[in-house]
Amino acid sequence: AQSVAQPEDQVNVAEGNPLTVKCTYSVSGNPYLFWYVQYPNRGLQFLLKYITGDNLVKGSYGFEAEFNKSQTSFHLKKPSALVSDSALYFCAVRVNTGFQKLVFGTGTRLLVSP
Amino acid sequence: EAGVAQSPRYKIIEKRQSVAFWCNPISGHATLYWYQQILGQGPKLLIQFQNNGVVDDSQLPKDRFSAERLKGVDSTLKIQPAKLEDSAVYLCASSFSESGNTIYFGEGSWLTVV
Numbered sequence: 001a002q003s004v005a006q007p008e009d010q011v012n013v014a015e016g017n018p019l020t021v022k023c024t025y026s027v028s029g030n031p032y033l034f035w036y037v038q039y040p041n042r043g044l045q046f047l048l049k050y051i052t053g054d055n056l057v058k059g060s061y062g063f064e065a066e067f068n069k070s071q072t073s074f075h076l077k078k079p080s081a082l083v084s085d086s087a088l089y090f091c092a093v094r095v096n097t098g099f100q101k102l103v104f105g106t107g108t109r110l111l112v113s114p
Numbered sequence: 115e116a117g118v119a120q121s122p123r124y125k126i127i128e129k130r131q132s133v134a135f136w137c138n139p140i141s142g143h144a145t146l147y148w149y150q151q152i153l154g155q156g157p158k159l160l161i162q163f164q165n166n167g168v169v170d171d172s173q174l175p176k177d178r179f180s181a182e183r184l185k186g187v188d189s190t191l192k193i194q195p196a197k198l199e200d201s202a203v204y205l206c207a208s209s210f211s212e213s214g215n216t217i218y219f220g221e222g223s224w225l226t227v228v
Binding site: 105 | 118120147154155156157158159162164169170205207216217218219220221222224
Protein backbone atom coordinates (compact mmCIF):
# COMPACT_ATOMS: atom_id res chain seq x y z
CA ALA A 1 0.00 0.00 0.00
CA GLN A 2 1.21 3.50 -0.76
CA SER A 3 1.73 5.46 2.40
CA VAL A 4 3.82 7.91 4.40
CA ALA A 5 5.16 7.49 7.90
CA GLN A 6 5.99 10.15 10.45
CA PRO A 7 8.12 8.40 13.08
CA GLU A 8 7.99 11.15 15.70
CA ASP A 9 4.82 12.08 17.56
CA GLN A 10 6.45 15.25 18.86
CA VAL A 11 9.53 17.31 18.12
CA ASN A 12 10.85 19.84 20.63
CA VAL A 13 13.22 22.60 19.61
CA ALA A 14 14.36 25.90 21.06
CA GLU A 15 13.57 29.12 19.26
CA GLY A 16 16.35 30.08 16.87
CA ASN A 17 17.57 26.52 16.43
CA PRO A 18 17.13 24.55 13.21
CA LEU A 19 14.23 22.12 13.07
CA THR A 20 13.58 18.89 11.21
CA VAL A 21 10.31 16.99 11.01
CA LYS A 22 10.75 13.55 9.49
CA CYS A 23 8.70 11.78 6.85
CA THR A 24 9.36 8.59 4.92
CA TYR A 25 7.30 7.26 2.06
CA SER A 26 6.38 3.97 0.47
CA VAL A 27 5.21 4.53 -3.08
CA SER A 28 5.44 2.64 -6.33
CA GLY A 29 6.57 4.90 -9.12
CA ASN A 30 7.42 8.56 -8.77
CA PRO A 31 6.02 10.11 -5.59
CA TYR A 32 4.11 13.35 -5.31
CA LEU A 33 4.77 14.50 -1.72
CA PHE A 34 3.24 17.28 0.34
CA TRP A 35 3.58 18.99 3.71
CA TYR A 36 0.66 20.64 5.49
CA VAL A 37 0.51 22.48 8.82
CA GLN A 38 -2.43 22.64 11.21
CA TYR A 39 -2.65 25.32 13.88
CA PRO A 40 -4.99 24.81 16.86
CA ASN A 41 -8.67 24.80 15.87
CA ARG A 42 -7.79 25.46 12.24
CA GLY A 43 -7.84 23.53 8.99
CA LEU A 44 -4.80 22.30 7.10
CA GLN A 45 -2.60 24.85 5.37
CA PHE A 46 -0.45 23.88 2.40
CA LEU A 47 3.29 24.41 2.97
CA LEU A 48 5.06 22.86 0.00
CA LYS A 49 5.11 19.99 -2.46
CA TYR A 50 7.54 17.88 -4.44
CA ILE A 51 6.47 16.74 -7.89
CA THR A 52 9.70 16.49 -9.82
CA GLY A 53 12.94 18.39 -10.35
CA ASP A 54 15.13 19.93 -7.67
CA ASN A 55 15.36 17.76 -4.56
CA LEU A 56 15.23 20.82 -2.30
CA VAL A 57 11.79 22.37 -2.29
CA LYS A 58 11.10 25.76 -0.75
CA GLY A 59 7.72 26.61 0.68
CA SER A 60 5.77 29.02 2.83
CA TYR A 61 6.93 30.64 6.09
CA GLY A 62 10.60 29.81 5.45
CA PHE A 63 10.10 26.05 5.40
CA GLU A 64 11.83 23.75 2.97
CA ALA A 65 11.91 20.01 2.40
CA GLU A 66 14.50 17.70 0.97
CA PHE A 67 13.46 14.80 -1.24
CA ASN A 68 15.84 11.84 -0.90
CA LYS A 69 15.04 8.98 -3.24
CA SER A 70 17.64 6.56 -1.89
CA GLN A 71 16.35 6.96 1.66
CA THR A 72 12.69 7.36 0.58
CA SER A 73 12.44 10.43 2.77
CA PHE A 74 10.94 13.89 2.52
CA HIS A 75 11.97 15.69 5.71
CA LEU A 76 10.66 19.15 6.51
CA LYS A 77 13.25 21.69 7.64
CA LYS A 78 13.65 25.27 8.75
CA PRO A 79 16.98 26.95 9.56
CA SER A 80 15.70 28.96 12.52
CA ALA A 81 12.54 27.99 14.42
CA LEU A 82 10.00 30.48 15.73
CA VAL A 83 7.63 30.00 18.66
CA SER A 84 4.82 30.65 16.19
CA ASP A 85 5.88 27.56 14.23
CA SER A 86 4.44 25.41 17.02
CA ALA A 87 1.71 23.36 15.36
CA LEU A 88 0.81 19.95 13.99
CA TYR A 89 2.59 18.99 10.77
CA PHE A 90 1.34 16.40 8.30
CA CYS A 91 3.22 14.71 5.49
CA ALA A 92 1.08 13.37 2.64
CA VAL A 93 1.49 11.45 -0.59
CA ARG A 94 -0.72 11.55 -3.65
CA VAL A 95 -1.77 8.03 -4.59
CA ASN A 96 -3.48 6.88 -7.73
CA THR A 97 -6.27 4.36 -7.25
CA GLY A 98 -8.02 5.20 -10.47
CA PHE A 99 -8.47 8.73 -9.21
CA GLN A 100 -5.78 10.56 -7.34
CA LYS A 101 -6.12 11.39 -3.66
CA LEU A 102 -3.93 12.41 -0.71
CA VAL A 103 -2.99 9.90 1.98
CA PHE A 104 -1.74 11.49 5.17
CA GLY A 105 0.68 10.47 7.87
CA THR A 106 -0.29 10.51 11.51
CA GLY A 107 1.17 13.94 12.14
CA THR A 108 4.04 15.35 14.20
CA ARG A 109 3.51 17.98 16.84
CA LEU A 110 6.22 20.63 16.79
CA LEU A 111 6.80 22.53 19.99
CA VAL A 112 9.15 25.50 19.84
CA SER A 113 10.15 26.85 23.22
CA PRO A 114 11.20 30.48 23.80
CA GLU B 115 -8.96 34.61 -3.85
CA ALA B 116 -11.48 33.21 -1.41
CA GLY B 117 -10.62 29.90 0.22
CA VAL B 118 -12.71 26.84 0.91
CA ALA B 119 -15.70 27.83 3.06
CA GLN B 120 -17.26 25.49 5.59
CA SER B 121 -20.13 25.74 8.05
CA PRO B 122 -20.92 25.31 10.80
CA ARG B 123 -17.51 25.53 12.46
CA TYR B 124 -18.64 23.78 15.61
CA LYS B 125 -21.52 21.43 16.37
CA ILE B 126 -22.46 19.42 19.44
CA ILE B 127 -25.21 16.81 19.09
CA GLU B 128 -26.47 13.82 20.98
CA LYS B 129 -25.93 10.32 19.65
CA ARG B 130 -28.60 9.16 17.23
CA GLN B 131 -29.27 12.73 16.12
CA SER B 132 -28.46 13.97 12.64
CA VAL B 133 -26.11 16.71 11.45
CA ALA B 134 -25.21 18.30 8.14
CA PHE B 135 -22.10 20.15 7.07
CA TRP B 136 -21.82 22.48 4.13
CA CYS B 137 -18.83 23.27 1.93
CA ASN B 138 -18.21 25.77 -0.83
CA PRO B 139 -14.94 25.08 -2.69
CA ILE B 140 -12.60 27.56 -4.29
CA SER B 141 -14.16 28.98 -7.43
CA GLY B 142 -13.35 26.91 -10.50
CA HIS B 143 -12.18 23.86 -8.59
CA ALA B 144 -13.71 20.76 -10.12
CA THR B 145 -12.57 18.28 -7.47
CA LEU B 146 -14.02 18.34 -3.97
CA TYR B 147 -13.04 16.14 -1.04
CA TRP B 148 -14.45 15.41 2.40
CA TYR B 149 -11.91 14.18 4.95
CA GLN B 150 -12.51 13.00 8.50
CA GLN B 151 -9.85 13.79 11.11
CA ILE B 152 -10.20 12.03 14.43
CA LEU B 153 -8.21 13.51 17.31
CA GLY B 154 -4.62 12.30 17.20
CA GLN B 155 -4.86 10.91 13.69
CA GLY B 156 -4.20 12.11 10.17
CA PRO B 157 -7.10 13.06 7.91
CA LYS B 158 -8.84 10.17 6.17
CA LEU B 159 -10.67 10.58 2.87
CA LEU B 160 -14.39 9.92 3.10
CA ILE B 161 -15.55 10.90 -0.36
CA GLN B 162 -14.22 12.58 -3.50
CA PHE B 163 -16.26 14.33 -6.18
CA GLN B 164 -15.22 15.25 -9.70
CA ASN B 165 -17.71 17.96 -10.67
CA ASN B 166 -21.03 16.48 -9.50
CA GLY B 167 -20.03 12.83 -9.75
CA VAL B 168 -18.61 10.61 -7.01
CA VAL B 169 -15.23 9.10 -7.94
CA ASP B 170 -14.24 7.56 -4.60
CA ASP B 171 -16.44 6.79 -1.61
CA SER B 172 -14.77 3.56 -0.57
CA GLN B 173 -14.22 4.71 3.02
CA LEU B 174 -17.58 6.39 3.55
CA PRO B 175 -19.76 4.54 6.11
CA LYS B 176 -22.77 4.51 3.83
CA ASP B 177 -25.18 3.20 6.44
CA ARG B 178 -25.00 6.58 8.20
CA PHE B 179 -23.03 9.02 6.07
CA SER B 180 -24.17 10.60 2.83
CA ALA B 181 -22.83 13.41 0.67
CA GLU B 182 -23.95 15.22 -2.41
CA ARG B 183 -22.71 17.85 -4.82
CA LEU B 184 -25.76 18.32 -6.97
CA LYS B 185 -24.72 21.29 -9.11
CA GLY B 186 -21.01 20.54 -9.15
CA VAL B 187 -20.16 23.45 -6.85
CA ASP B 188 -21.03 23.32 -3.14
CA SER B 189 -21.47 20.10 -1.21
CA THR B 190 -23.25 18.77 1.85
CA LEU B 191 -22.11 15.94 4.11
CA LYS B 192 -24.77 14.40 6.34
CA ILE B 193 -24.53 12.00 9.26
CA GLN B 194 -27.67 10.20 10.40
CA PRO B 195 -27.79 8.76 13.01
CA ALA B 196 -24.61 9.95 14.66
CA LYS B 197 -22.48 7.74 16.88
CA LEU B 198 -20.00 8.72 19.57
CA GLU B 199 -17.11 7.63 17.34
CA ASP B 200 -18.15 10.19 14.71
CA SER B 201 -16.70 12.92 16.93
CA ALA B 202 -14.06 14.43 14.66
CA VAL B 203 -13.18 17.35 12.46
CA TYR B 204 -14.74 17.17 9.01
CA LEU B 205 -12.47 18.85 6.51
CA CYS B 206 -13.61 19.92 3.09
CA ALA B 207 -10.97 20.46 0.43
CA SER B 208 -10.82 21.27 -3.25
CA SER B 209 -8.41 21.25 -6.18
CA PHE B 210 -8.52 22.51 -9.73
CA SER B 211 -8.46 18.97 -11.02
CA GLU B 212 -7.74 15.56 -9.59
CA SER B 213 -4.35 15.20 -11.18
CA GLY B 214 -1.25 16.82 -9.78
CA ASN B 215 -2.74 20.01 -8.38
CA THR B 216 -2.46 21.23 -4.83
CA ILE B 217 -5.41 20.44 -2.57
CA TYR B 218 -6.63 23.34 -0.43
CA PHE B 219 -8.49 22.79 2.81
CA GLY B 220 -11.18 24.69 4.63
CA GLU B 221 -11.12 25.51 8.34
CA GLY B 222 -13.05 22.37 9.21
CA SER B 223 -16.31 21.57 10.97
CA TRP B 224 -15.73 20.28 14.50
CA LEU B 225 -18.30 17.70 15.58
CA THR B 226 -18.78 16.45 19.12
CA VAL B 227 -21.28 13.64 19.66
CA VAL B 228 -22.33 13.20 23.30
